Amino acid sequence: MAAITLIEAVTLALGHEMAADKDVVLLGEDIGKNGGVFRATDGLQARFGEDRVMDTPLAEAMIAGISVGMAAQGIKAIPEMQFMGFMFPAFNQIVTAAARMRNRTRGRISLPMVVRMPYGGGIHAPEHHSESTEALLAHIPGLRVVIPSNPSRAYGLLLAAIRDPDPVIFLEPKRVYRIVKHDVEDNGEAYPLDTCFVDRDGTDITLLSWGAMMHETLIAADQLAKDGISCEVIDVATVCPLDMATIIESVEKTGRCVIVQEAPRAGGIGSEIAAELSEKALLSLIAPIGRVAGYDTVMPYAGMEKQYMPSVERITDEVKKAMQFS
Amino acid sequence: MPKSASFEVEYIQYLDEKAKPANDLPDFADDKDTMVGLYRSMQFVRTFDARAVAMQRTGKMRTYPSSLGQEAVGAAAGSCLTARDVLCPYYRGTATMLAHGIKPHEILLYWGGDERGSDYKDPMAREDFPIAVPIATQMLHAAGVATAIKIRKQTGRAVLTEIGEGGTSEGEFYEAINAAGAWDLGVVFLINNNQWAISVPSEAQTACETYAQKGIAAGIPSIQVDGNDPIAVKDVTGKALERARNGKGATLIEAVTYRLSDHTTADDATRYHDPKKHQQAQKKEPVARLGKYLMMRDWVKEKDLEALAADCKTEVEREVKIYLDYVENKPQPPGAMFDYLYANLPEKTLPQREEAIRRGTR
Numbered sequence: 042m043a044a045i046t047l048i049e050a051v052t053l054a055l056g057h058e059m060a061a062d063k064d065v066v067l068l069g070e071d072i073g074k075n076g077g078v079f080r081a082t083d084g085l086q087a088r089f090g091e092d093r094v095m096d097t098p099l100a101e102a103m104i105a106g107i108s109v110g111m112a113a114q115g116i117k118a119i120p121e122m123q124f125m126g127f128m129f130p131a132f133n134q135i136v137t138a139a140a141r142m143r144n145r146t147r148g149r150i151s152l153p154m155v156v157r158m159p160y161g162g163g164i165h166a167p168e169h170h171s172e173s174t175e176a177l178l179a180h181i182p183g184l185r186v187v188i189p190s191n192p193s194r195a196y197g198l199l200l201a202a203i204r205d206p207d208p209v210i211f212l213e214p215k216r217v218y219r220i221v222k223h224d225v226e227d228n229g230e231a232y233p234l235d236t237c238f239v240d241r242d243g244t245d246i247t248l249l250s251w252g253a254m255m256h257e258t259l260i261a262a263d264q265l266a267k268d269g270i271s272c273e274v275i276d277v278a279t280v281c282p283l284d285m286a287t288i289i290e291s292v293e294k295t296g297r298c299v300i301v302q303e304a305p306r307a308g309g310i311g312s313e314i315a316a317e318l319s320e321k322a323l324l325s326l327i328a329p330i331g332r333v334a335g336y337d338t339v340m341p342y343a344g345m346e347k348q349y350m351p352s353v354e355r356i357t358d359e360v361k362k363a364m365q366f367s
Numbered sequence: 368m369p370k371s372a373s374f375e376v377e378y379i380q381y382l383d384e385k386a387k388p389a390n391d392l393p394d395f396a397d398d399k400d401t402m403v404g405l406y407r408s409m410q411f412v413r414t415f416d417a418r419a420v421a422m423q424r425t426g427k428m429r430t431y432p433s434s435l436g437q438e439a440v441g442a443a444a445g446s447c448l449t450a451r452d453v454l455c456p457y458y459r460g461t462a463t464m465l466a467h468g469i470k471p472h473e474i475l476l477y478w479g480g481d482e483r484g485s486d487y488k489d490p491m492a493r494e495d496f497p498i499a500v501p502i503a504t505q506m507l508h509a510a511g512v513a514t515a516i517k518i519r520k521q522t523g524r525a526v527l528t529e530i531g532e533g534g535t536s537e538g539e540f541y542e543a544i545n546a547a548g549a550w551d552l553g554v555v556f557l558i559n560n561n562q563w564a565i566s567v568p569s570e571a572q573t574a575c576e577t578y579a580q581k582g583i584a585a586g587i588p589s590i591q592v593d594g595n596d597p598i599a600v601k602d603v604t605g606k607a608l609e610r611a612r613n614g615k616g617a618t619l620i621e622a623v624t625y626r627l628s629d630h631t632t633a634d635d636a637t638r639y640h641d642p643k644k645h646q647q648a649q650k651k652e653p654v655a656r657l658g659k660y661l662m663m664r665d666w667v668k669e670k671d672l673e674a675l676a677a678d679c680k681t682e683v684e685r686e687v688k689i690y691l692d693y694v695e696n697k698p699q700p701p702g703a704m705f706d707y708l709y710a711n712l713p714e715k716t717l718p719q720r721e722e723a724i725r726r727g728t729r
Contacts, residue, residue, distance in 0.1 A: 066518060092518045098549055103507055103542035110455075110511015113496065116518065118511075130538070137501040138508065144707045145497050147486035151710065183708055206710040235713055282713030 044222035050192035051081045051157075051213060053227055054199035055119070059089050061229065062117065065203060068095040069104060069121030069157075078123055079159055079218060105131035105156065109138045112152035117203055125160035125212065126169035132177075139208040140183030155202045155209045161253050161303055163216035163350055165343040172340045173252070173304035178210045179281035179313075185209045185234055186281040190255035192223035194278060197232035205234055214253035221256075237284040239291070243273035246297035246328075246360055249288060249314060251277040254351060258301045261356035270364060280310045288314065289322045296327040297363045301356055306334035328366035331359040374583045376576075379603050380593040384651045386659035393602045399666045405597050406657050407675055408442035412462040413654055414679040415471055416628070418687060419478065423632040427691065431478045432459045436595075436627030437561050439653035441529070442466060443600035444557055444622075447608050448527060455496040455509040455528040459559065463529055468492040471686035476693055482707075483699065502534040506543035506556060513552035513611070525611035526554040527604075532578050532621075533564020544585035544619060553611035555604065556582070556619045560594065561626035562648075566639040582619030594622030595653040598660075627652065698728060 045053065059065045067082055073096035076083035086094035097104050101122060108118035122128045128135070135156065143151045162171035179186045187202055187209055189195035195213070202209035240255075241262055250258040255276050262272035273291050277283065292298045298318060300311035315330045333351045341349050381389045381396065388396070395401045412434055422428035434441065437459075445466025448454060454467045461474055468489030477484030477498060485497035494512075499505035509528035516524050534540060535558055547554050558578045562569045575581060582589030588607075592599040600622055607618035625648035629636045661667045667675075701723040705712055712720065 098542075098546055100542040100545070102539050103510075103546050106504060106507025106539060106543070107511035107514055107546060110508040110513070111515045111518075112511075113494070113508065114512055114515035114519075116515045133501060133539070134504060134507065138499075138504055142497075143709070144704075145482055145485055146707075147482055147703075148707045149486045149493065150496070185709075235715075282715045285715055 042224045042226045044224050045192055046219045046222055047189065047192045047195045047213070048079055048081055048218040050195040050223070050225050051199060052083055052085070053225065054196045055082065056085060056088065057227055057229055058200060058203045059085065059093060064115060065117045065119065066093050066095065066111065067119045067121065068097050068108065070097055070099055070123050072096060072121055077121060079215060081121065081157070081213070101127055101131040102134055105134035105139065108154050108156070109134055109142070109152060112154040113142070113150050115153070118154040119203065120154070120156050122156060122158040124170045125158040125174060126172050128158055135178070135184070135208070135210075136181050140181045143207060144183060151206050152208050153206050155199070155211050157211045157213060159215035159218070160212045161214045161216055162340060162346045163253065165346070168342055171346060173302070173335065175212055175280055176304060176309045179310060183208070184281060185279070186212065187234060187279050188212045188214065188252045189278065190214065190217070190252055190276050191221055192225050194232065194238065194276070196225050197230060198234070198278065200229065201231035201234050204231060209234070212252065216253040217256060235279050235282050235284055237278050237287050238276040239273065239287065240276055241272060241274040243271040243295065245271045245295055246299060246363055247273045247275060247288070247291040247295045248299050248301065248356070248360070249275050249277055250301035251280055251310070252303065254301045254303050257351060257353050257356060261353045261360065264353065264357055265360055270360060272360065277310070277314070283314065283317070285317050285321070289318065292318055292322045293325040296325055297366070298326070299331040299333060299356065299359045299363060301333045301351055303335050303350060305337045306332055307337050309334060328363040331363050333359045374580070376579045376583075376589060376591050378591045378593070379599045380596050381598040381602065382596045382656060382660055384656070386656045386663065388660065393598065395601065396598045399664070402657070402661060403666060405442060405446060405601065406654070406661055407679065408446065408462065408466060409438040409597065409654050409657065410676055411679045411682065412438045412442060412465065414676065414683050416461065418683050419475060420632055422687070427694070428475070429478055429480045430631050430633045432631040433628035434459055434461050436648065436652050437559060437624040438462050439597040439657070440557070440559050440594045440600055440622040440624055443597040444527065444529070444604040446601060447605040450491040451524045452608065453494050453512045453524070453526045454492070455505040455512065455526065456498050457505055457529045457531065457534065457559070458498050458500055459531065460498065460529045463527070467495060469495065471683065472689040472693070475686065475690035479690060479694060481693060481699065482703075483693070503530060503537035503539040503543070506530060506540050509554045509556070510543045510547050510552055513547065513554040514550065516553055517550070522614060523612050524553070525608045527557060527608065528554065529557045529559055531564060532558055532560040532569050533567060533572055535578055535581055536572055541581075541585070544582055544587060544617070547617035548586035551616040553614065554617045555607045555611055556617065557604065558619070558621040560621050560623050563626045563630065565630045565634060577621060579619060579621035585619070587617045587619055589619040591621045591623060594624030595651050595656060597653060597657055624653070625651065700724070701726070701728060
């Protein structure tokens with residue numbers, strides 16, 4: 042067992058499933074010889090051939106639409122959008138075809154496909170390469186939206202996504218592609234697609250996050266522990282469907298909740314979680330639910346993205362605000 | 368000046384507007400059963416459409432798109448499909464869908480507002496896509512099915528997809544024909560050029576002289592046919608599908624026809640139709656044209672065609688009865704809107720399903 046990064050865990054999971062199931066086929070821009078712009082498919086074309094790791098013409102709607110057609114024939118299509126910011130030409134296919142094919146054929150046609158996209162800011166990339174628009178996807182009935190925050194979860198959740206008979210959007214937090222290594226055993230074990238991960242047990246407040254922001258959230262929890270504040274930290278991971286049972290159980294215990302997301306604040310996953318908590322756990326709350334989020338602005342270019350991204354300090358400030366209630 | 372490349376677009380017609388046949392008819396055009404069968408398919412669609420529109424006018428059908436005037440395209444193209452082929456239809460593809468085993472009452476259910484209409488029961492149609500309403504999305508689905516066929520090295524299977532000429536302005540149309548060319552996919556793209564994209568006339572949609580030539584830029588064989596000549600449509604589509612089945616790649620066909628009806632029952636074409644143009648088009652319509660050919664060959668008499676029309680009417684009524692039985696006696700239970708959303712409905716959604724069931728059909 043080797044210590045590997047999140048991106049290497051993605052490659053490992055893809056390779057595992059391609060070896061196990063000949064119906065798994067990857068397609069996307071530059072994913073063949075080049076191994077993808079982030080190297081997620083590094084070496085896979087050499088291993089599995091050009092028919093299973095297909096370099097496509099440069100056309101995102103085509104990548105998604107052809108995946109729908111392939112999946113309807115039982116191919117487990119795994120298209121890659123090079124960056125989430127370029128998914129919009131494909132959005133039509135994802136929303137009008139992928140998400141609803143099972144429903145509109147009353148179960149006759151299902152689409153086993155996983156749309157992989159690197160997402161999020163913090164790598165000083167050009168315009169349109171840094172957004173976090175997971176809420177747009179999580180809003181669409183018929184889709185699942187999954188976001189791993191570390192290498193083990195990337196491996197286990199991607200395997201689960203590939204094996205699921207319905208379309209799954211798999212969002213990879215590219216800022217943390219290479220910052221942590223985990224020992225990941227290539228044992229083919231998948232994680233559930235509707236269960237969040239309790240990373241730290243705590244008693245004073247529940248911190249919820251997903252993707253790259255899990256790292257700032259865990260650092261904030263460690264700092265707050267030194268101040269005597271006990272944080273329960275949950276990696277939401279499956280932002281659609283949300284595992285509200287685990288989240289509610291935690292908030293009922295701690296009575297306080299701060300949600301941390303990189304995406305703009307308004308209409309985000311955090312808004313949905315806060316609404317659910319206000320409906321189902323209001324009487325357990327001793328402080329208002331806090332949200333630490335990206336601003337409701339266009340994602341700034343690289344020069345100012347640091348000021349946009351939620352920081353450890355913004356998280357600890359919000360937690361201290363909540364701790365004033367008792 | 369040397370030329371880098373040059374192109375031309377062929378136009379295929381076997382039966383002219385007066386039903387005068389060309390000298391070199393394809394073999395099937397000499398076969399009585401084939402040709403009478405084709406006539407019946409066209410007459411059936413005409414009868415079916417008229418009934419669906421009439422039901423809409425009396426509140427028994429929702430918005431419905433008629434194929435009046437362009438029955439030959441779908442009936443002839445659909446007659447070339449085998450059970451192993453896959454159809455990715457567009458919303459005015461009634462004739463093609465019927466030819467591939469999709470039941471008339473399924474089509475009525477779909478337009479009547481019932482998802483069960485896309486759960487095609489005929490084995491021939493089990494892998495067919497449901498009607499694509501977002502324009503041109505079906506082009507890519509067809510290319511995707513053809514990609515699956517290619518990856519699996521299956522032979523003897525092809526994909527047919529249809530689109531209106533207005534739909535060819537969509538990006539996804541170009542992306543699909545481009546990919547089909549680049550990857551040599553076994554798919555036939557059939558443009559049903561009925562001159563109207565709702566109210567926008569064909570000539571306002573593009574500067575191209577033909578819609579067929581759009582395929583030339585994608586590097587695939589592209590051909591124009593008289594869409595009101597079922598012999599031409601069947602000949603060209605049959606050959607294109609055969610190429611596709613044999614791993615020889617994609618073809619683009621433009622069938623030139625005319626929409627003699629409103630866009631849908633929610634439309635009023637008198638707001639934009641030129642009555643003169645409409646009258647001229649009426650003279651070229653395909654059902655009468657093929658009828659004349661059948662009589663000219665002495666295969667049928669006027670009264671045979673009348674009997675055949677009556678027979679179509681009986682069958683349509685039988686299907687209407689099945690449809691109305693669903694509507695009146697077998698509505699979907701409210702839980703159905705949840706039951707096919709995912710293979711495994713997320714637990715979080717269960718209370719909503721229970722609420723819908725509890726509140727019932729009121």
